[in-house]
Amino acid sequence: APWVLCPALERQGMLCPGSALLRDRVNALGATGEWLGGCSAWPLRGSAPWKGSGVPPQDPRGTGAVLVPGEGAVPHAGTRPLSLLDDIVLTHSLFLPTERFLQQLHHPPARWEEGSGLRRKRAVLAVLLHFLDTYKGLLQEEESAGKVIKELYLLIMKDTSLYHELEDEIIKLHQLVETVELKPPNKQVKPLFRHFRRIDSCLQTRVAFRGSDEIFCRVYMPDHSYVTIRSRLSASVQDILASVTEKLQYSEEQSARGDALILVTMASSGEKAVLQPSEECVFTTLGINSHLFACTRDTFDSLVPLPEEIQVVPGDTEIHRAEPEDVANHLTAFHWELFRCIHEVEFVDYVFHGERGRRETANLELLLQRCSEVQHWVGTELLLCEALGKRAHLLKKLIKIAAICKQNQDMLSFYAIVIGLNNAAISRLRLTWEKLPGKFKNLFRKFENLTDPCRNHKTYREVLAKMKPPLIPFVPLILKDLTFLHEGSKTLLDGLVNVEKLHCIAEKVRAVRKYRSRPLCLELEASPAQLQTKAYVRQLRVIDNQNLLFELSYKLEPGSQ
Amino acid sequence: MPEQSNDYRVVVFGAGGVGKSSLVLRFVKGTFRESYIPTIEDTYRQVISCDKSICTLQITDTTGSHQFPAMQRLSISKGHAFILVYSITSRQSLEELKPIYEQICQIKGDIESIPIMLVGNKNDENQNREVESSEGEAMAKKWKCAFMETSAKTNHNVKELFQELLNLEKRRTVSLQIDGKKSKQQKRKEKLKGKCVVM
Ligand SMILES: Nc1nc2c(ncn2[C@@H]2O[C@H](COP(=O)(O)OP(=O)(O)OP(=O)(O)O)[C@@H](O)[C@H]2O)c(=O)[nH]1
Ligand SMILES: [Mg+2]
Secondary structure: OHHHHOOOOOEOOEOOHHHHHHHHHHHOOOOOOOOOOOOOOOOOOOOOOOOOOOOOOOOOOOOOOOOOOOOOOOOOOOOHHHHHHHHHHHHHHHOOOHHHHHHOOOOOOOOOOOOOHHHHHHHHHHHHHHHHHHHHHHHHHOHHHHHHHHHHHHHHHHHHHHOHHHHHHHHHHHHHHHHHHOOOOOOOOEEOOHHHHOOHHHHOOOOOOOOOOEEEEEEEOOOOOEEEEEEEOOOEHHHHHHHHHHHOOOOHHHHHHHHOEEEEEEOOOOOEEEEOOOOEOOHHHOOOOOEEEEEEHHHHHHOOOOOOOOOOOOOOOHHHHOOHHHHHHHHHHHHHHHHHHOOHHHHHHHHOOOOOOOOOOHHHHHHHHHHHHHHHHHHHHHHOOOOHHHHHHHHHHHHHHHHHHHHOOEHHHHHHHHHHHOOHHHHOOHHHHHOOOHHHHHHHHHHHHHOOOHHHHHHHHHHHHHOOOOOEOOHHHHHHHHHHHHHHOOOEEOOEEOHHHHHHHHHHHHHHHHHOOOOOOOOOOOOHHHHHHHHHHHOOOOOOOHHHHHHHHHHHOOOOO | OOOOOOOEEEEEEEOOOOOHHHHHHHHHHOOOOOOOOOOOEEEEEEEEEEOOEEEEEEEEEEOOOOOOHHHHHHHHHHOOEEEEEEEOOOHHHHHOHHHHHHHHHHHHOOHHHOOEEEEEEOOOOHHHOOOOHHHHHHHHHHHOOEEEEOEOOOOEOHHHHHHHHHHOOOOOOEEOOOOOOOOHHHHHHHHOOOOOOOO
């Protein structure tokens, strides 16, 4: 039964201490709850946080840390060992690529004494099941990891007749492997970009994006001609350029002459940057009103941004017609959809962007993009409103919307609106703020206190702690916390894995899990008026050029300040 | 910064594979390729003259598949002039133009004031012809629009197609020539004003 007994784990003939340590911790997964190696005290920044297992330290970069399931029964739900398993499943990618993590299940260490086959198999199964359950559909994106799982699965299948005791686990394994393997039938191309959001699809419920999803995207030329290409979400800049070159019938001579195309992102403000050919999945990281341009090196300097999408003529948008409750509820409903699309491991993967070949964090990025979009939307709507009285009325309405979002426990929309109203181009509108009823002035002051970052966002954290799921947190703060955890302490030292750090990171992810543990149900009618509000909320058109916002602000209230 | 409102927008419609992109690329870039890459939506820009000043001709090449009805409606409402392409080697492709024509009528209303050109492409493939040019002509008469046969492959009538289309615009004077001078052919066409079928 090689899936347990295979005595490998010998990278260059030696056992890595990190692996040994981790193994000891994971050994504790056994129902006996036996903790090896003085496990409970691993302070993040304590005096002696690292502990080896007696094996001399090796090259710390030999991250051959190894996960070996302990001898013993399946972990009991709700015990610390289960959370340890969860810690490691969620965060292993910080020190070990998923594929190698899984390989460890094939290769327990040689020095284990023989004769405890069943218990070890049970432990391997426990890890594998938890892994599959956590990753689920995300594994379709990981070919090599998928291969390891398949191999392991086949080995386990071969053994089923020998181990009737494992029947329950194996049935569960069947089911999980099936969900992982089954690709959704004929994937549809998903319109990702702003210019396609205007079509009917904006009303459909959002589903998660995966790297292999095909999307449409527009690539502009220096003269603002554009081609729409179909591309994998995870496509590299090189792939995108190849499609554009082919479409434009760009001849090989042209490329050979050094006129090869480069891909550039350009914001509405005119800020531009050249993308490196090897860069991947650039689509979701673009700014709100940014566009991709293909040009030759010598036309780069002359590139000008597309004209502002939004017409700077005051016209009544939906915000003036819609009821604040409806706008708020549609914001919450949409942001809940976006929040739900984010896979748990995206939070972990986001932490070390750029450090290693990264996995897709598209859904998280889209939520961040949306958060900034809402901030700009608030300012855009106010600044497009010329009449002072009407503007003050709109300001009141926006504060009301923020209040309802807060009631909905949608702290993301709430935060975004408050930040948007705090934008210098808005806060300088003295006349407008003066016209606001006292009650709303006070309310907004309260909101500012709640979002005050002082003492590490103490007020907000306290409010959040009192909320029961479902809720939508202010996601950027979670990312800030995670980044802080990641940068505040090393993951590996002398080849040892900082298990406590993994635990802290996993705790943050578990908090997200808790927020989403119950469905969010808002009662939204499907009347035409409601659909109009819904469509409006889901495809906000905003000015994201701060200079332009200021310009409008000074035009409205020149003397303010 | 290109002025959006000053654009003259032409939209090219037609079934998949009839040669819409080929016509547009032949006109814009002067190239032709044998391989087939289905289009989603592309837009090319060219400087032309309009009422004696310069403006941008914006040619939108649409998809032949009927996957994106909302995009089709949007391009119709934004378009100033339309090219409806079928392939002379496929009767089916002429049939498929009907719903598009009807949609243009629906969205635009006063169809007679809108430049529309019915185009039978691939006329280099005479041996596989399924639609006679007289049939195309008859259809154009019915639709009160102009008609032409072209070949993107041999570059037959391609530039003429776009020039004729612009000549049909009566609300302003648009021309491919930037110097503002009218070609002989153009003057001749202006005399034919009122006639719907221009061959
Ligand atoms: N013989 C001949 N072949 C042509 C002509 N125009 C286009 N083709 C060929 O027809 C095929 C389809 O041409 P496209 O221009 O891509 O067709 P399309 O109408 O843009 O198709 P969609 O974008 O899918 O709607 C290509 O293989 C072209 O080489 C023509 O005038 N004569
Ligand atoms: Mg095409």
